[in-house]
Amino acid sequence: MPQTIRLAVIPGDGIGPEVVAEAVKVLDAVTAGSDLAFEKTPFSLGAARYLETGDVLTDADLASIAEHDAILLGAVGGVPGDPRLANANIERGLLLKLRFSLDHYVNLRPTTLFPGIASPLANPGDVDFVVVREGTEGPYVGNGGAIRQGTPHEIANEVSVNTAYGVERVVRYAFEQAESRRKKLTLVHKTNVLTFAGGLWKRIVDAVAAEHPDVAVDYLHVDAATIFLVTNPARFDVIVTDNLFGDILTDLAAAISGGIGLAASGNINPAGDFPSMFEPVHGSAPDIAGQQKADPTAAILSVALLLRHLGAPELAERVEAAVTADLATRAADSAAAARRTAEIGDAIAAGVAQN
Amino acid sequence: MPQTIRLAVIPGDGIGPEVVAEAVKVLDAVTAGSDLAFEKTPFSLGAARYLETGDVLTDADLASIAEHDAILLGAVGGVPGDPRLANANIERGLLLKLRFSLDHYVNLRPTTLFPGIASPLANPGDVDFVVVREGTEGPYVGNGGAIRQGTPHEIANEVSVNTAYGVERVVRYAFEQAESRRKKLTLVHKTNVLTFAGGLWKRIVDAVAAEHPDVAVDYLHVDAATIFLVTNPARFDVIVTDNLFGDILTDLAAAISGGIGLAASGNINPAGDFPSMFEPVHGSAPDIAGQQKADPTAAILSVALLLRHLGAPELAERVEAAVTADLATRAADSAAAARRTAEIGDAIAAGVAQN
């Protein structure tokens, strides 16, 4: 039965439009002749839009995006230090606003070291894990404040808010991931210092673990977790952690597996109340924008996450297989290694058409 | 003019006593015949003391420690999961209590990849930087709380407190470090999300930078900083950052430079109101305690930091030179590589006596 998916597309700033173009190319190629059709609505959002109109994300934008079935986002953010953006926090006002408003409580970030990809680690071993990062709580809630700002007596506070409701739902999702993988789950927090938030996370993981006797559960402080990510990443299968620790660990995870040019992510509302959003982990990289230098692979792998989310795992696997093959070709062949953004997209689109 | 330093010695738990014994051995060797003499007072503190007496750190302990000129600490903490320790947070009640009570606002953590030491990185390059971690504020203040604890309606908050007073003094210290090194300072924070705390840090760094025109200053988000630590650690000279980010980055820094067995730290009160405390970054490692398996090098390098703090840089350099030579010997010679804790201490003590 053919199904039409309303897809909101937010190319964004910098290299965002370039990588999104390739992601859409691959999406079209892999779904051609399938049961899935996409009705795409472009949204012009980001630093460029702000500079033009003064708007970061209007209520009307948000309401319109929320009517879609899913979102594909490239990258948002202007040139660092642009004085015209000094008062616009595009990250908080747009990216985080979408994650919070659309209740993306799972920020899913798989990490795989693809064959042929060089890791900065001398002996990376088998790198294949997912980070399930909480997406709607923790230090990201924006509940900070300051008094006497700009004076020698300034006090600036940030509040990390953590709820049993919010932690339990993401922990349950992480255990489901572990059940479908190698059945190992690691909670990462800083329970010895952040005793209240850490205690809540620990108790909930322990409680949910009792329902999953076949999942091996362990715990690492966030500082120790960074050590294992560079000395023995193969020890990880599923990591579940809070919003800020997840932010830090997933950049490190991307780095050890070949760089953020390959790191995909899904901001997921598993309950389905709101559209989920798929985006590469990388930023807008204004320094190389418009030059066809960006690697669209992370955006293309985000399409695979989108397809899996839409219940089409076989299409997701075709995208992943085509990416794996393309990365191997690029690793083996210096002409292929020099390919430009659209050429990489072409190669992967051709790959999904064949496989 | 001979000077007698009253040194409080806290061997602590697990491998703490073993590594402290070697650190003291090297301290005695390097100061023999110098102007510095040490009057050492041992303090029995840590999980073992708690299990015996129920005390973590009494007011009398603290007052007595505070009367010393400096502190040498091994490691504290019992066997993870020991049910008798479930209600004792040794880290908060002892280690952090000392750092906060003694106003250790600089947590100084140098990172060097010594010749012959294997890094998990394939191409580490020149690793030689210091992290100046704030030690008395941020998410470590312990100002969290919870309501409805243990129920499905629990809310657990953690508050990060940051003051202009607290940030400015550590930032000034970091700029002084940069002046005496390669004149490069990197602020690490998460200004795009933690806008209040991040804004305070950024403004103070900008203001102090104006007084140090010869220091090159840049900024990295904490997530991006982890990427550079594994792809290009040579880019760093001095990193200044908050308490929690510093905790995370210094474990990662230790990992890329050969492990926490080599990472020294100083908890410093530069104003001299209270004794500063020197300790290896590693923990008590109860699994290998009492077996002479621990590497005392981090504790010995902490003695070098102590000596530099006491105004004896030439003694500090002798310790560092002896450590460098010993690490090279151990790297080159498999019999030396198998040395036990006391043998390593003996070798370095002999080295400082000669050099």
Ligand SMILES: CC(C)[C@H](C(=O)O)[C@@H](O)C(=O)O
């Ligand atoms: C841009 C920023 C707000 C964002 C975050 O911190 O979540 C980014 O680093 C990410 O990981 O998606």
Ligand SMILES: CC(C)[C@H](C(=O)O)[C@@H](O)C(=O)O
């Ligand atoms: C033991 C713990 C409280 C401590 C910290 O978080 O500061 C440790 O990790 C460190 O880095 O010294």
